[in-house]
Amino acid sequence: MRALRYFSVAVDSIVAHKMRAVLTMLGIIIGVAAVLSTMGIGSGAAASITESIESSGTNLLTVSAGGGGGSSASTLTIADATALANSKAFPDLALVAPQYSESATLTQSGEEGTYQVVGTTATYADVTSLDMASGAFFTTEQVENNERVVTLGWNVASDLFGSAEPVGQTVRINTNLFEVIGVLEEVGTVSRSGSIDDLVYVPIEVAQGLLFNADRYRGSYTVSTISIQVASSERIDAAELQIEQVLRLRHGLGADDENDFTISNQADILEMASEVSGTLTVLLGGIGAISLLVGGIGIMNIMLVSVTERTREIGLRKAVGAHNSDILLQFLVEALLLTTMGGLVGIGLSYGVAFIAGAIPAMTFNIVIEPWTLTLAMGVSAASGLLFGLYPAMRATQLDPIEALRYE
Amino acid sequence: MMNTNGRNGRNGQTIEQSIPVIEIANMTKIYQMGETAVHALNDISLTINEGEYVAIIGTSGSGKSTLMNMIGLLDNPTSGSYRIRGTETSELSQSQMADLRNKEIGFVFQRFNLLPRTNARRQVELPLFYAGTPGGKAVQMAREALAKVKLDDRADHRPDELSGGQQQRVAIARALVNNPSILLADEPTGALDSKTGDEVMGLFYDLHQQGMTLIVVTHDNDIARQAKRIVTLRDGKIISDERNGHTVLHPAEWARGGDELVTNGPVKGEAIAISLPKEGERVYESA
Numbered sequence A: 001m002r003a004l005r006y007f008s009v010a011v012d013s014i015v016a017h018k019m020r021a022v023l024t025m026l027g028i029i030i031g032v033a034a035v036l037s038t039m040g041i042g043s044g045a046a047a048s049i050t051e052s053i054e055s056s057g058t059n060l061l062t063v064s065a066g067g068g069g070g071s072s073a074s075t076l077t078i079a080d081a082t083a084l085a086n087s088k089a090f091p092d093l094a095l096v097a098p099q100y101s102e103s104a105t106l107t108q109s110g111e112e113g114t115y116q117v118v119g120t121t122a123t124y125a126d127v128t129s130l131d132m133a134s135g136a137f138f139t140t141e142q143v144e145n146n147e148r149v150v151t152l153g154w155n156v157a158s159d160l161f162g163s164a165e166p167v168g169q170t171v172r173i174n175t176n177l178f179e180v181i182g183v184l185e186e187v188g189t190v191s192r193s194g195s196i197d198d199l200v201y202v203p204i205e206v207a208q209g210l211l212f213n214a215d216r217y218r219g220s221y222t223v224s225t226i227s228i229q230v231a232s233s234e235r236i237d238a239a240e241l242q243i244e245q246v247l248r249l250r251h252g253l254g255a256d257d258e259n260d261f262t263i264s265n266q267a268d269i270l271e272m273a274s275e276v277s278g279t280l281t282v283l284l285g286g287i288g289a290i291s292l293l294v295g296g297i298g299i300m301n302i303m304l305v306s307v308t309e310r311t312r313e314i315g316l317r318k319a320v321g322a323h324n325s326d327i328l329l330q331f332l333v334e335a336l337l338l339t340t341m342g343g344l345v346g347i348g349l350s351y352g353v354a355f356i357a358g359a360i361p362a363m364t365f366n367i368v369i370e371p372w373t374l375t376l377a378m379g380v381s382a383a384s385g386l387l388f389g390l391y392p393a394m395r396a397t398q399l400d401p402i403e404a405l406r407y408e
Numbered sequence B: 001m002m003n004t005n006g007r008n009g010r011n012g013q014t015i016e017q018s019i020p021v022i023e024i025a026n027m028t029k030i031y032q033m034g035e036t037a038v039h040a041l042n043d044i045s046l047t048i049n050e051g052e053y054v055a056i057i058g059t060s061g062s063g064k065s066t067l068m069n070m071i072g073l074l075d076n077p078t079s080g081s082y083r084i085r086g087t088e089t090s091e092l093s094q095s096q097m098a099d100l101r102n103k104e105i106g107f108v109f110q111r112f113n114l115l116p117r118t119n120a121r122r123q124v125e126l127p128l129f130y131a132g133t134p135g136g137k138a139v140q141m142a143r144e145a146l147a148k149v150k151l152d153d154r155a156d157h158r159p160d161e162l163s164g165g166q167q168q169r170v171a172i173a174r175a176l177v178n179n180p181s182i183l184l185a186d187e188p189t190g191a192l193d194s195k196t197g198d199e200v201m202g203l204f205y206d207l208h209q210q211g212m213t214l215i216v217v218t219h220d221n222d223i224a225r226q227a228k229r230i231v232t233l234r235d236g237k238i239i240s241d242e243r244n245g246h247t248v249l250h251p252a253e254w255a256r257g258g259d260e261l262v263t264n265g266p267v268k269g270e271a272i273a274i275s276l277p278k279e280g281e282r283v284y285e286s287a
């Protein structure tokens, strides 16, 4: 119950020196709020990047035409995709969607724009988990029948149709008339191939034949990429190996030849992205740590400014019978009280900042305050309060009471 | 260790007993100021018995406050020995000294030394806090101590809301609150008008009657006269130590005009205290 008595002494002392207490707490409040918000921005951005990569499927493998050797002619064909899609031979490869893309001009009643047109199969919508804003993605039947149907990315639709409903209308790709059967939901984020919102999807053979007259290799149309969803994430490495073997065999590559295709792994991209966002967090955390340091220096200044007054106070307390342990306990409790209150207010402030930031529509990500940063911020603020609060007190207790009373 | 036998009440046979409470032997305090050494105390030896009422006088800078700080265990001598009730203080731990300051000694500072921004009641409760007195009892004792110095109506005032004399009385109440056996007061009436000064003297008289050992530094003749023993310092040395042989005067008696020769009112400031001619004794030795 001794601690409780010092608590009341500490409260008295804080109340008696409100300005000093407020200034001390201010340093901690600013420091803690700054660390938490900046680190929150870091981890919020990281979470947003990770989420957008994960939303396109972590089990995704992408085979693209061309290898490291720089061979110009594409050797990746629709036949390769068909071979890989044999689920009996390759049970690990759950979904296979080939794509052929080239840019084309789209026109619609006076509006005109150049967009990347992606020819693909119905499976593509499942592989990349696309969401529809209206209408539908084309079906396997529509692909097999080479129907002139098109699904538009969000931006393309709004560029060409404004606020009007595009589904059911027609659009011209180069010179050919297509029926709009769906519009994709706005995604916002940018992938390696540009924003999905700027893409236009048509059945693959329509793109290869009618629109772009694609090259052929060994009799079948070439493709740009093949997206493959692996059955489970544990099988990714095995699947990669299988694909490599099959394609090398199909392309007749010898043991010394390099791959004429590239397999990229979503997990690799994820790893790279989290490395980037980790760096971001560290960077922002560094800025926050500097503000905490500045706050700490503020606390130190206040404590040192009041050291004369406090030394006299200590002298007086000793003169009326305080033991050194009494003095230290009082200062300890007082410092802890100030830093804890300051720390809590700082935490509250940073949650306020996070809330306000979350309410701003232009912010594409939230400020995410992680528990360990709370611990860190509280720890550092408590440490600075203790250090700067206790050090002068410890020095003062070493003086004879009369020396402390005379201190100037 | 602490012998309180000396604290007989009014009806005790004697107030003063020949049990030494304070024994100072060859005490020196040297302040080294660059090249020069200031001998604030120069080979002081002094014994004060239980229940004595001692006035310490001397010119400004003669070492009175320094001596009081030593007796009050607030400072350490450069050399020499100091025993309280037979215990050599240089052998005490910091913590034992703190307990003595808390329970045995009440100290009234020359510069009151109150806590800033703290009301009178809290100031007076301070020694009780470190004595571990329970809250309710402490409040009660603080109230009584403030009443003794006639400040009960100012209990909630902070130092900056009190006059100099009121601050002085808060400091006296704080020194008395824990019922110490030794009261040390460094110029307790310096900031008081003659009326409140008289009241403080009346209080000291009562405390003396109750058996408390009092040591008072003063420039005030009346206090010096009230005390039974007068120790005079000059340049850190005791140049005279006189007992006037009279029983202590109650302020009421001298207020009735018992002594025409005494100058009226306290002698303030840097004045050299005058002697007490009634007894025909010299307080000062001629240099």
Ligand SMILES: Nc1ncnc2c1ncn2[C@@H]1O[C@H](COP(=O)(O)OP(=O)(O)OP(=O)(O)O)[C@@H](O)[C@H]1O
Pocket: A406, B031, B033, B038, B039, B040, B058, B059, B060, B061, B062, B063, B064, B065, B066, B067, B110
């Ligand atoms: N901390 C110190 N450092 C250096 N010298 C000191 C210190 N304290 C006191 N002195 C010196 O010691 C001597 C005695 O000082 P002290 O305060 O005891 O005088 P005093 O008799 O109480 O005077 P006053 O009547 O003015 O209060 C003085 O010469 C003073 O300058």
Ligand SMILES: [Mg+2]
Pocket: B064, B065, B066, B110, B186
């Ligand atoms: Mg003095």
